[in-house]
Amino acid sequence: MAIDLARPGELRRAAEGCVAVACTAGPFQGLRAGIIDEVVEAGAHWVDIADATDWVLGILEDPELDERACAAGVAVGTGLSTLPALSGTLAGALLERVPQARTATVVLSIGNRNRKGSAAIASALLSGMRDSSRVETPLGPRLAYRIDAPDERLLANEQLETTCWVALESPIARRVALLSRSRSAQRDPCTVMARARFLSRVSSLWGLGTSGGCVQVELRDERGSGAVAAFVGSDQRMAILPAAIVVERLVEKSSQIHGVIRPTDWLPAADWIAELRRQGLRALWRGIGRSPSLSG
Numbered sequence: 015m016a017i018d019l020a021r022p023g024e025l026r027r028a029a030e031g032c033v034a035v036a037c038t039a040g041p042f043q044g045l046r047a048g049i050i051d052e053v054v055e056a057g058a059h060w061v062d063i064a065d066a067t068d069w070v071l072g073i074l075e076d077p078e079l080d081e082r083a084c085a086a087g088v089a090v091g092t093g094l095s096t097l098p099a100l101s102g103t104l105a106g107a108l109l110e111r112v113p114q115a116r117t118a119t120v121v122l123s124i125g126n127r128n129r130k131g132s133a134a135i136a137s138a139l140l141s142g143m144r145d146s147s148r149v150e151t152p153l154g155p156r157l158a159y160r161i162d163a164p165d166e167r168l169l170a171n172e173q174l175e176t177t178c179w180v181a182l183e184s185p186i187a188r189r190v191a192l193l194s195r196s197r198s199a200q201r202d203p204c205t206v207m208a209r210a211r212f213l214s215r216v217s218s219l220w221g222l223g224t225s226g227g228c229v230q231v232e233l234r235d236e237r238g239s240g241a242v243a244a245f246v247g248s249d250q251r252m253a254i255l256p257a258a259i260v261v262e263r264l265v266e267k268s269s270q271i272h273g274v275i276r277p278t279d280w281l282p283a284a285d286w287i288a289e290l291r292r293q294g295l296r297a298l299w300r301g302i303g304r305s306p307s308l309s310g
Contacts (some may be wrong), residue, residue, distance in 0.1 A: 026052035029145045034059035036257055042069040050079065050090060059264045061087045063257050065097035070164040073274060082276040089218055090274045091260050096122055098164045099256035099277035100290070104231040104243045105169055106283040111301075112240045115233035118174040120165050121158055123151045123181040124227045131253065142228045149181060152228050152246050152298055154180035168276070173251065174233070227252060232302065239303060246296040255293055256286075 016198040018027050019039060029035050035053045039045070042064040050073065053060045060083075064070050070093040073079065083090045091098055093274035101120045109115060145160040169176040226248040230278065234240035246251065260280050269280065287297050 025049050026056050029056035029058045030055045032058045037062040042066040054086050061091045061257050067098045067164045082271040086111040093277040094257040096253050100229050102278040103286045108233045108241050112233045117234050118169050118176040119232040120178045121149050121230045150246050167294050244298045
């Protein structure tokens with residue numbers, strides 16, 4: 015069925031009789047938060063793949079929404095994508111190896127032959143791309159740009175000073191994205207979507223490079239020592255896998271938790287990693303010395 019999320023009540027009627035609603039209709043910066051209440055009122059769980067800071071933190075820090083979801087016996091899950099679910103899982107696992115860590119660096123690397131959806135592109139444009147820096151990833155060296163992401167606030171709860179970066183494999187893609195970002199800085203999400211649709215079509219024309227991507231997290235202590243871990247995927251499934259895993263658990267009723275749930279709290283870190291491996295992601299780990307992996 016066709017659902018207009020801008021029309022109050024339409025999603026509620028569609029959600030009636032459903033176990034869960036999984037929202038992938040970004041950019042989330044342009045959605046109204048009331049659609050979650052409609053799903054909760056319909057008695058269904060809510061799951062989304064948002065990586066927009068205001069959206070994710072607005073849900074996680076809403077005690078009234080948590081109370082309503084608990085009363086309805088449903089769960090509300092947000093941020094179940096590469097950032098912040100997978101990055102948060104890696105950070106949690108790394109903290110066991112580097113308990114004195116003080117800084118965290120999160121890098122999302124996107125392959126060139128991995129067609130980018132217009133909503134994902136719009137979200138990146140709205141998140142900003144600034145402060146370029148070189149970074150080493152399992153896919154090779156990349157030029158990365160700093161972005162705004164929920165991880166900065168979420169990992170602050172672990173006393174980690176966090177910076178988040180996105181790396182595009184293609185130099186052409188980087189130039190186009192930077193040009194569009196500069197023109198999208200003060201635009202509303204609906205206006206940015208038109209530009210993002212064009213970029214999505216253009217990105218499908220680039221046939222060289224890799225088709226997959228990775229998310230990498232590096233933790234360091236005050237001496238500069240630490241560890242780095244990454245999930246590497248061969249296609250775009252990595253961005254949707256956390257949400258898909260949670261939906262499966264909700265449908266099978268293997269998860270009985272209610273209320274607003276942090277992205278990493280659906281499963282222990284070891285279980286997340288094991289399940290993601292079963293779904294085809296590679297999990298890589300290594301220790302690091304005192305030389306930084308990112309340089310200006």
